[in-house]
Structure formats: structure tokens, C-alpha cells
Amino acid sequence: MSKKLIVDSERCVGCGICELICSAFTEKVFNPTIARIRIIRLGTAVDTAIACRLCEDPPCVSSCPRDALRANENGVIVIDEAKCTSCGWCIEACEFGAIMPHPHKKIVICNLCEGDPPCVKYCPKDALQLTTLGAVSTKSRRLRVKELFEK
Amino acid sequence: MGQILHINLTNRKAKILELKPDLLRKFLGASGLGAKLLYDNVKPETDPYSPDNWMIFMTGPVAGTLVPTGSRYAVVTKSPLTGSMAEAWAGGHYGHKIKLSGYDGFIVVGRSQKPVYLWIDNGNIEFRDANHLWGKTTHETEGLIKAEVGNYEAGVACIGPAGENLVRIASIMNDEHNALGRCGVGAVMGSKNLKAIAVHGYHEVPVANMDELLKIVFEAYDRIKKNAPAGNVFPQWGTLSTVNSANEAGILPTRNFRFGTFEEVEKIRPETIRGNYIFKDASCYTCPVACKKRTKVRDKHTEIISGGPEYETLWAFSAHCGNSDMKSIIKANNLCNLYGLDTISTGGVIGFAMECYEKKLLTKKELDGQDLSFGNSDAIVESVHRIAYRKGYGNLLAEGVKRVAEKLNATDFAMHVKGLEMPGYDPRGAVGMGLAYATSNRGCCHNRAWVVGVEMYTDIDRFTTKGKAKLCKDIQDYTAVKDSLSMCIFVFSPNDPAIDIEWLIRMLKALTGFAVTEKELWTIGERIWNLVRAFNVRAGIRRKDDTLPKRLLEETLPYGPSKGRVVKLEKMLDEYYRLRKWNKKGIPTQEKLLELDLADVAEDLGALEKQEKVCQDE
Numbered sequence: 100m101s102k103k104l105i106v107d108s109e110r111c112v113g114c115g116i117c118e119l120i121c122s123a124f125t126e127k128v129f130n131p132t133i134a135r136i137r138i139i140r141l142g143t144a145v146d147t148a149i150a151c152r153l154c155e156d157p158p159c160v161s162s163c164p165r166d167a168l169r170a171n172e173n174g175v176i177v178i179d180e181a182k183c184t185s186c187g188w189c190i191e192a193c194e195f196g197a198i199m200p201h202p203h204k205k206i207v208i209c210n211l212c213e214g215d216p217p218c219v220k221y222c223p224k225d226a227l228q229l230t231t232l233g234a235v236s237t238k239s240r241r242l243r244v245k246e247l248f249e250k
Numbered sequence: 251m252g253q254i255l256h257i258n259l260t261n262r263k264a265k266i267l268e269l270k271p272d273l274l275r276k277f278l279g280a281s282g283l284g285a286k287l288l289y290d291n292v293k294p295e296t297d298p299y300s301p302d303n304w305m306i307f308m309t310g311p312v313a314g315t316l317v318p319t320g321s322r323y324a325v326v327t328k329s330p331l332t333g334s335m336a337e338a339w340a341g342g343h344y345g346h347k348i349k350l351s352g353y354d355g356f357i358v359v360g361r362s363q364k365p366v367y368l369w370i371d372n373g374n375i376e377f378r379d380a381n382h383l384w385g386k387t388t389h390e391t392e393g394l395i396k397a398e399v400g401n402y403e404a405g406v407a408c409i410g411p412a413g414e415n416l417v418r419i420a421s422i423m424n425d426e427h428n429a430l431g432r433c434g435v436g437a438v439m440g441s442k443n444l445k446a447i448a449v450h451g452y453h454e455v456p457v458a459n460m461d462e463l464l465k466i467v468f469e470a471y472d473r474i475k476k477n478a479p480a481g482n483v484f485p486q487w488g489t490l491s492t493v494n495s496a497n498e499a500g501i502l503p504t505r506n507f508r509f510g511t512f513e514e515v516e517k518i519r520p521e522t523i524r525g526n527y528i529f530k531d532a533s534c535y536t537c538p539v540a541c542k543k544r545t546k547v548r549d550k551h552t553e554i555i556s557g558g559p560e561y562e563t564l565w566a567f568s569a570h571c572g573n574s575d576m577k578s579i580i581k582a583n584n585l586c587n588l589y590g591l592d593t594i595s596t597g598g599v600i601g602f603a604m605e606c607y608e609k610k611l612l613t614k615k616e617l618d619g620q621d622l623s624f625g626n627s628d629a630i631v632e633s634v635h636r637i638a639y640r641k642g643y644g645n646l647l648a649e650g651v652k653r654v655a656e657k658l659n660a661t662d663f664a665m666h667v668k669g670l671e672m673p674g675y676d677p678r679g680a681v682g683m684g685l686a687y688a689t690s691n692r693g694c695c696h697n698r699a700w701v702v703g704v705e706m707y708t709d710i711d712r713f714t715t716k717g718k719a720k721l722c723k724d725i726q727d728y729t730a731v732k733d734s735l736s737m738c739i740f741v742f743s744p745n746d747p748a749i750d751i752e753w754l755i756r757m758l759k760a761l762t763g764f765a766v767t768e769k770e771l772w773t774i775g776e777r778i779w780n781l782v783r784a785f786n787v788r789a790g791i792r793r794k795d796d797t798l799p800k801r802l803l804e805e806t807l808p809y810g811p812s813k814g815r816v817v818k819l820e821k822m823l824d825e826y827y828r829l830r831k832w833n834k835k836g837i838p839t840q841e842k843l844l845e846l847d848l849a850d851v852a853e854d855l856g857a858l859e860k861q862e863k864v865c866q867d868e
Contacts (some may be wrong), residue, residue: 130454223538
């Protein structure tokens with residue numbers, strides 16, 4: 100099972116450190132608007148972050164009219180810069196808004212930094228994790244039962 | 251840093267100002283740079299509400315980077331509450347969005363004929379009609395503007411009804427629950443018919459040495475994690491744990507500073523609030539501390555989801571007003587944020603009115619039938635509404651404690667310094683804090699020098715005046731540096747700082763490429779402090795204003811761990827002036843100003859003193 104970047108919204112405080120870590124490590128600048136992971140804050144109640152979810156049969160790939168996108172063996176979306184024309188259909192197709200336009204490159208998508216993403220490493224609240232859905236599911240089960248037990 | 255946008259609301263024109271590097275080396279940024287710009291461009295006698303008053307929104311050099319807590323911003327203007335320089339700072343996510351827009355800050359001058367808001371998008375500015383936003387709360391305004399400009403990631407700083415109605419204790423709000431709270435900066439914005447400034451953009455922040463800076467930043471994360479206040483207390487309790495320490499030391503001001511402990515403290519303890527009302531933590535941009543707390547309150551018909559309360563807000567609406575009803579405190583906090591009111595000053599003036607009511611200086615009739623007895627939580631919430639809209643007696647309270655006291659002949663127990671309402675530490679049990687209150691540059695402020703932290707949490711004797719002048723001066727100067735870098739006090743706690751000056755020097759070198767020395771940084775702090783003082787001196791501030799309310803100087807606390815004490819201020823003040831090299835009137839000496847490379851200021855104050863001497867001789 101491939102590993103995904105999982106965000107624990109209950110831990111996320113919306114500090115945006117992941118955004119700037121991403122821009123600093125991928126492009127050596129501080130600029131959240133080019134980050135591949137982005138925080139979302141809804142009013143006072145919700146803070147979370149979103150990066151590529153590594154969908155099975157990814158809609159971004161099937162939406163591309165020029166076959167510029169493909170999923171590699173780990174599920175990571177790879178962009179063929181030569182074929183991409185920045186038409187933006189993939190951006191529309193992504194249900195998570197995890198594909199971003201970019202001022203110099205065509206589009207950018209989180210590639211999990213070769214399996215060792217610094218955003219996970221430096222999240223101050225341990226809200227980010229690189230893990231499998233199986234592990235998330237196990238953790239959720241344990242957590243819910245523990246909560247019930249504590250009640 | 252490099253560019254600021256100068257915006258004239260009168261003729262709706264904007265121009266770009268280049269910042270000279272030597273100016274940045276002398277004043278760093280944020281409030282330091284703001285003070286310099288205000289000093290140079292606004293005459294000290296200017297009416298705060300006149301179009302000639304400037305509002306300077308400034309970030310610091312670290313904003314928009316990973317430097318922890320660096321994405322705060324400052325507003326500097328002339329205060330309608332104190333008549334001297336107003337400085338206010340806020341966290342949230344607005345500071346780094348100013349940087350994204352391509353500017354380091356904005357200067358707003360003039361006055362718009364009609365309500366207006368500004369949309370600064372990636373370097374461009376639009377003046378937009380705000381008629382339909384006038385009267386709206388800060389939350390409504392933020393939501394509507396984001397929808398109108400079609401950018402939900404935009405930052406919005408705006409005023410609510412209080413600022414529009416020129417309430418002297420009005421704030422400016424950003425990201426719903428972050429306040430540029432103090433000194434009535436919201437009223438200045440209202441006087442300019444400026445409802446909001448929305449910003450966004452795609453600019454990156456230049457860094458001299460990224461690899462080195464990242465190393466230094468991660469070292470700070472590590473230090474923060476291991477630091478007691480920043481790594482443990484603030485993440486867990488926010489500022490709320492201060493309730494416990496203040497009450498234990500007998501310095502939790504209760505019922506308008508008549509008592510130092512609150513008998514119903516159990517109901518407002520952090521443990522109570524965490525267990526019953528807090529549902530999540532939140533943080534400002536690029537801050538690993540995440541001190542902010544989100545609270546939820548349900549009553550019969552509604553559910554309030556709110557930011558805060560912080561310690562100061564909690565104190566102002568609880569112990570200060572003799573109130574222990576948490577729901578009403580969270581409600582009052584939320585209303586202040588919606589209407590754009592400073593919570594310290596609002597709670598401050600309500601508590602003061604309560605004592606006036608008890609002493610029959612205010613009657614029920616004058617209070618529109620409200621029973622303003624201490625502890626009446628409904629009356630507290632109602633008063634917040636009325637202050638924001640200047641309705642009935644709210645019109646009087648909207649003027650702040652100082653002006654109400656002068657009108658009612660109640661100055662002896664009017665808890666303010668230079669017109670700014672007192673925060674929640676009783677200096678009779680932390681006398682160094684008394685000096686900090688008396689000498690703070692923006693009126694009665696706890697954050698220009700959090701001396702009380704040292705007095706409460708270290709071995710230093712909190713009742714002695716010995717050594718306090720030096721302690722106070724040092725913390726003030728260092729704070730001026732921190733505020734001009736626009737970083738947060740929570741990693742600089744004077745009792746146990748997470749990061750130190752040596753770290754700051756390395757960070758600044760990696761970020762800007764400039765090497766500064768420790769001595770230089772201290773001089774910058776002192777320079778900024780003296781510059782603000784000089785503005786205030788020219789606006790009429792003298793030794794007579796560096797004082798405390800009579801209650802703290804003459805009345806003792808009747809019981810509790812700080813029983814029987816008063817603040818012996820004069821002795822500390824003499825020593826403080828000596829250390830600052832200010833003369834007996836509280837005016838910085840020529841020698842000191844020249845030493846700080848403030849020759850123009852020395853000339854101004856020299857001329858002023860000469861003129862005053864001529865007046866006296868005549």
C-alpha cells in the first residue's frame with residue numbers, strides 16, 4: 100500500500116509552517132503561494148492542510164488532454180513539463196484543490212519529496228504524517244474505542 | 251525590506267516609497283520604523299482625527315519567513331486616547347500577507363469623503379466603495395470583502411462599528427480574532443472613513459543565506475520546544491495560566507483594583523476553561539507555539555465560536571468587574587472582536603463605571619436603567635453593545651476611563667496611565683511593574699516591559715524597588731528591538747526566554763546579510779525608545795504624566811499576599827531618569843540623543859526647552 104500525506108485536522112493549528120518549509124526546500128525561497136501543501140482556515144473553527152491525496156485512478160491524470168500527467172509506481176503524480184500547456188483541466192478535476200498553478204513552472208503537485216517530506220518532519224504539532232491508509236484506519240479504530248472507554 | 255506604499259485617501263492616489271538601508275539599520279522595521287516615519291511626518295500637536303494624522307502599517311524584516319513568531323505587524327499613529335504616539339501590534343496571518351503583496355507596509359494619510367476600503371493585490375491598489383460595509387461587524391466585513399475581491403486567501407484588517415463611531419478605545423481586527431487593540435487605533439481608521447485594507451499577492455521574501463537561516467530556525471524550534479513558557483505553558487493554557495499566578499501573588503486586580511485576589515477565582519481558572527469551553531488550539535503564521543485558544547459557548551438559541559479569551563480579556567471582564575460567569579466573559583470578548591473594541595480598555599471602563607455606580611457618581615437613571623453592580627454579567631455584556639454604538643450611557647464610556655473620570659470627578663480611582671486603561675497586574679505586589687506602567691511609551695501597557703514576569707516567576711523580590719529601574723529600562727529597550735522585528739513576546743519571556751540575543755544576531759545575519767553586534771542591537775532599542783519619548787515630549791508628556799493612579803500610590807490592599815503595600819514610585823522614577831539620561835522633567839538630554847545618533851531630535855527638543863524656558867522667564 101502506498102504512503103500518503105495524512106493531515107490530522109484536530110492537531111493542525113493553521114500555522115503554515117508546512118507551506119514555507121515546502122517552498123524553502125523545493126525552491127529555496129519563502130513563498131506560500133508556490134507551496135505544494137497549503138493550509139486552509141475556515142473562520143474560527145477549522146484549520147487544516149491539503150496536499151495531493153494520491154488517488155487511485157486519479158481524475159487529474161484522466162482529465163489531461165495531452166497525457167502530460169501520470170501516476171508513478173508509488174502513486175505520485177509526475178508532470179511532463181514538455182507536454183503540459185497549463186490549460187488547468189487537472190486543477191479543475193482535482194477535488195481537493197491539491198494542484199497549484201505556478202508563476203514559472205506549468206503546474207505543481209506534491210511529490211512527497213522522495214518519501215521523506217520535510218513538512219512532516221518539522222510540523223510543530225505532529226499533525227502531518229506520511230503513512231498508509233491501513234495504518235490510519237487502525238489508528239482511528241483504536242482512538243474511537245479508547246474514547247468510548249474513557250467516557 | 252525595501253518598499254512601502256504611501257496611500258492618500260483624500261485624492262485617492264498612491265505612491266511607492268523606497269526604504270533606505272541605513273534607515274532599516276537604525277530602526278529595524280515594524281514599530282521602530284513606524285515611529286521614525288511618524289516622528290518625521292506628523293506634527294506632535296496634530297489632532298489624531300485630522301486628515302494630517304498618519305497611520306503606518308508595518309511588518310518587520312522577518313515577516314513572511316520561517317523565523318518563529320515573525321509574521322506580526324504593527325500600526326503606529328497618533329492616539330485619540332492618549333494624545334501621544336499609539337503603537338499597536340497584532341498576530342494572525344495578516345503580516346505575511348502584507349509581504350506577499352510586495353510591500354513591507356502601508357502609510358495611510360488624508361481622509362476619504364465616503365467610506366472606502368483598499369484592495370492591495372500583488373502590488374496594485376484599488377480604492378473600493380465601502381458604503382455597503384459601513385455598520386457591519388468585523389467578521390461580516392472580512393467575509394464580504396473576500397467574496398468581493400474573489401480571493402479567500404486574502405488578508406483583511408478592518409474596523410467594526412466602534413471604529414466607525416470614533417469610540418476612543420476601538421481596535422482594528424484581522425483574521426477575525428486578532429486585534430491591534432490598544433490606544434484607539436480603530437478610531438483613527440474610522441476618522442479616515444477607511445473600513446478595511448485587504449491584501450494578497452505572490453511575492454517572495456528575499457533571504458541572504460537560506461541554508462544557514464533554516465539551520466538557525468530549526469535550532470529555535472528546538473529551543474522553543476524545550477522552553478517552559480513557549481514549549482509547555484503557552485501551548486497548553488495560552489495566556490490563561492496567569493490567572494493562577496496573579497491570584498496566588500495577590501496581584502489579580504479585583505473590583506477596579508480595590509482587592510488583589512478574587513474570591514470566585516475557581517470559576518475562571520485555566521483548568522475550568524480548558525475543560526469546559528476550549529475546543530481547539532490555533533496559531534499565528536509560522537509560529538510553532540500555537541498559544542491561541544478557540545472557545546465554544548452555547549445558550550438557549552445560539553452557539554458562539556470565538557477566539558480567546560486571553561488572560562487580559564478574561565481578567566478585564568471577570569475579576570475587574572467582580573464577574574465569574576464564564577459564558578458572559580466569552581460573549582463580551584466575542585462582541586469586542588465583532589465590534590472592534592479593545593478588550594482591556596472596554597473591561598477597564600466598565601469596571602470603573604461599576605465603582606462609580608457603587609459610589610453613586612453614576613445613577614441608574616444615567617445608566618438607562620442598567621444595574622451596574624459589580625458582578626452583574628448581563629449589564630457587562632449590555633455595556634459592550636452600548637459602548638460600540640455610543641448608545642445611551644455607552645456614549646460616555648466610549649470616551650475611556652480618563653475622560654469619564656474627569657467628567658464625574660472620580661480621578662482618584664480612575665485606573666489608567668496617560669489615558670490608557672490598566673492591564674491586569676496590580677503593581678502593589680510587583681512594584682517594578684508599577685514603574686513599567688508609569689513609563690511605558692503608549693500609556694499603561696504591560697507588554698512594553700513585562701517586569702511582572704520576572705517579579706512573579708523568579709527569585710527577585712517583587713516588593714523591593716531596588717534594581718527595578720535598571721530591570722525596567724533593559725526590558726523596555728530589548729522589547730523595542732523585539733517589537734521592531736515584529737516578533738512575539740512569548741519566545742522572549744523576560745523570566746525565561748526561549749531565544750536570546752546571540753541567536754537574534756545570527757538570524758539577522760543569515761536573513762539580511764548584515765552583521766549587527768549585541769551592543770548595536772541594544773543601542774537600536776534605546777534609540778527607538780527615546781525617539782517615541784521625544785514625540786511624546788513634544789506632544790506634552792512630562793514627568794507629571796509618568797505616574798500611577800492615586801489608588802496604587804496611597805491605598806493599600808486590605809488582604810491577600812500583597813496586603814498593606816503601595817508603590818513607592820518616585821524613588822524608582824528618579825533612578826530610571828538617571829539611567830536613561832533624561833532630565834528632571836523627563837526630557838531626554840542632548841547628550842543621550844546625540845549618543846543615539848538622533849541629532850535632528852536633539853535639535854527639536856533643544857528648541858522646545860529653550861522656548862519653555864523663555865515662557866517661564868516671562
